[in-house]
Amino acid sequence: MSTSLARLAERFTALLGPDGVITDPVRLRTYECDGLTNHRATPGVVVLPESAEQVAAVVRACAAEGVPYVARGSGTGLSGGALPRTDGVLIVTARMRRVLEIDIPNQRAVVEPGVINLDVTRAVRADGYYFAPDPSSQQICSVGGNVAENSGGAHCLKYGFTAHHVLACEIVTPDGEITELTADGPGYDLLGVFVGAEGTLGITTKITVRLTRVPETVQTLLAAFDSIESGGTAVSAIIGAGVVPAAIEMMDALSIEAAEAAVSCGYPPGAGAVLIVELDGPDAEVAHQFAEVERLCRQAGAFEIRIAADDAARALIWRGRKSAFAAVGRISPAYLVQDGVIPRTALPRVLGRIDALSAESGVRVANVFHAGDGNLHPLVLFDDAEPGAAERAEEVSGAILDLCIEHGGSITGEHGVGVDKSRYMPRMFTDTDLDTMQMVRCGFDPAGLCNPGKVFPTPRLCGEVPGVRKGVHPLVEQGKADLF
């Protein structure tokens, strides 16, 4: 441990008590990665603060020593956004888990960042409300992490991402000040900048979330198709008919196999793809549109349609989908979860290309997607015991992102850039774009200590003048980026 880290550890012990500081190397290693295990770094020190004041004191101490720090919630992220720094401090918010206030008449709740997503819903369900963002990890992911990653979920097609459900954030700025960002004040929408900044602009310590009224009716169906193509046709037809489902999810044969092995969800056997369509809203509207959806699915070639008769049946349909990522562990020793976006209409074409990629490379790819908004989650399977397999999987995974960009999409829909995709940023953005983003970051964190090494491909100090260059940029020269 460096001397500055050792000094900090002592200071933290005085601030948080011995219980709130971890320095034992064996214990530290359990924090070496989040939900994405192919990037690992053992943190220098871990702290477990219990209040905003403690977070601020820790951040101030880091700033004074010039030591980098990273915030972490439940550690379920899939882009390595909470990957620690070996020379830095990991600030874990898991002990900040109080629901501070519930204000039903104004449809809002105030929670600490370590509160688990689903616990917000549990706290207000009896009043007929819920917290809408529903990432698949909602049973464990923290609201603070949702804010950092601007998490979506199956239902963001209709209800939007975390950004649409956060009304205010109390944050600790990188200089250790506690301040509040709100959505409704005049001036710049700094809350909009903060949500989804992947923890690079500060640490949120209190979040005011919007509560959504539980819809009058929810109807869910599961449609089985021979192929992904016919499933894709159904998706386009449904959206084209002007229906905005709460969710449209598609799974291919391989991911169905995994989910079946994990949770015995009982999806129709022999399906090349299943589509889960959920409609919610007023009774009459849902009844009318549901009939339409059923008709469109049959027209597109669905060979079996199951309609959830009650909450238990609905939960079973969703269980297969929600467990799909982790369930892939049943059919493959290791896998990469990819997250890319394409225009909905490009779905059949891109899936065909992914199939071809998989055939060429011999790397199996299972597909799960939020079909309604073109958010793909290809799961790239490999055996980590086999030499070179991880690299090949990585290559296929990267090639899928290229396909997304090529078709006018994006390298991430909801998992974030983190450390995993920072190298793909130049494929999507020019240097000028990236420099402009850096300037925003420097506005918040001029010292570059707050979750450094994430989002951007090349760390740059804030003193460097962006944009003004002589000659060709090195990245362009290396063929890694293009100037448009």
Next chain:
Amino acid sequence: MGAPEELPKLLNDCVHCGFCLPTCPTYVLWGEEMDSPRGRIHLMQQHQEGAPLSDAMVGHFDACLGCMACVTSCPSGVQYNRLIEMTRAEVEREHPRSAADRAIREMIFSLFPYPRRLRALRGPLRLYQRTGLDRLVRRSGVLERLSPSLAAMERLAPPLGKAPRLPGFVAARGERRATVGMLTGCVQREFFPGVNAATARVLAMEGCDVVIPKSQGCCGALSLHSGREDEARAFARRTIAAFERVEVVVVNAAGCGSSMKEYADLLADEPAWAGRAEALSARTRDLAEYLVELGPRAERRPLPVTVAYHDACHLAHAQGVRAQPRALLAGIPELTVREITDPGVCCGSAGTYNLLQPEAAAQLGDRKAANVRDTGAEVLVAANPGCSMQIADALGRQSGGKGVPMAVAHTAEVLDASLRGLGPEVFRARTS
């Protein structure tokens, strides 16, 4: 049990998704990665890669309750139950414990698995309770200073009454539907004799001949769940031999039933026993599980009482028995079943956990007791003696020493009361 070469594969099943975290009692308490299933698996991996079993590492394994809530929540099918059992055995083999820790463990394992030794303790314990010496000792805090484990043991002992001996055979009432063996357990038999009597009566009233072999002893659950493998195997062999002649072995203690269903794994490497172990595991049923399979025949009489049903971890998580006890209770006319918030989180009993980790156990007991009280029920129903003692203790503590504010009963006792037409007073009389 499981060959060591299996360990890397079992470890590799974990994909680090974190779905187990919110279901883990120690993660719920402390919010630390290394006290979560995912973190403990990471520690096991570190050890596998050569990191020595340090005191810190062992501390986190010891802090695991073995409640198996993580097994229920894991989408990747990680067999954490086997991982922690293998790890505990390794700890017992390799890691030197402090003299005080060794002494307390020796005491526990030379007392609890032996019904005769427990019986010898009953007399002095009854005297101790009836003279009021127990209250004096608790007020003085002398045991707490001497050893928190001893203090926990003293506190947890339930008020003892007479202990009727069960005969070796109880004949079915009416036409016989089955012949079942009954495990009497250790703590169940000596500290909760009423539960065993009720179990035998309910089985008989439902048309079962009940065989209660005298040769049975401890099933080995406590040893198995604490990494004492050789001891567990010896107990298992004896239990198998005792029950080989019955069609079904009915068990009314969750921890015992769960370990008997694991005999096949435990004795897999012993050619002479592997087959017999597998057969016994396949014939083992929890009481509620068995009664539902059998179907009700005896008349249920009304029992106007509100009960809260507590899921014992070794019943719900380890054996997947959740619906059956609820169905049995709901089948009693005029009885209301209430659900306890966070039913899947352990009460802190966990075999010997409340004796070896009294502090964490007390915190979990307090959480559970608060949730139990919130149901407003008159009777708490649990199907494991450890849970009953643990929750009764926590309820008593929360009432500020004014006694346990609600009755605690086993599913068998509630059914027995209904089948025999006893009123709810039989439970109300228990509130002290």
